[in-house]
Amino acid sequence: MKYFYLEPEVSGGLGDNTVMDSSVHPPIVTRLHYEFDGWLGDVIVTSFPCYLVTEDVKEKILKDGFSGVRFDKVEVTTSELFEEMQPDLELPPFVWLKVDGEAGHDDFGLAEDHRLVVSESVLDVLRPLGISNALVEPFQAP
Template identity: 65%
Template structure:
């Protein structure tokens, strides 16, 4: 099976209600609040060290028996910058994609230096659902 390193669009950042332990690297997030600054259609977004997918993507993933990640609730808000730059735009419901798999073995994994690695079948799904601003490169195990 082929694997790919994906750099999802950074649509925002950690919000003030995020709870994390920054004494370790990467920080361990126990409660995620994602504040969206600009969203342009990607079904997977990020801010270090977290990944989010739309609820639609979560439903599609659950149908395919994937490995290497679980889902958790996330608080999503939009910033003033978002409202000024994208007036009237709605952000779809997102869920936290908690990646715990091994890169190059599971459908979702983390490679050094904290890069998301996905299997070809996950990439095919994400491309079907739309990831216009994600950067995708082949992953060769490095």
């Protein structure tokens, strides 16, 4: 099985209602609030150290039985910039994608440098759904 770094679109940042412990690296987030500044349409987005996917992607991941990931709720809001630049855009429902797998072993994992690593099977599912703004590079296990 081949594995790849997947660096998703950064569509915003952690909102004011995020609860995290930033005394450790990477920070431990216990409550996620993601504020969109804009959205180019990808089904996976990020703001370190968190990832979000659309509800449709969550259902596909669960249906296909991919390993190394679980889901949680996220508070999603839009910034003034979003409202100004994309006033007619309605965001799809998003969920928090929590990666807990081993890079190069599970379908979802985090590399030692904390970048997301996914299996080729995951890429095959995500590409047709929309990840055109993400950076994808081959992953080599250390």
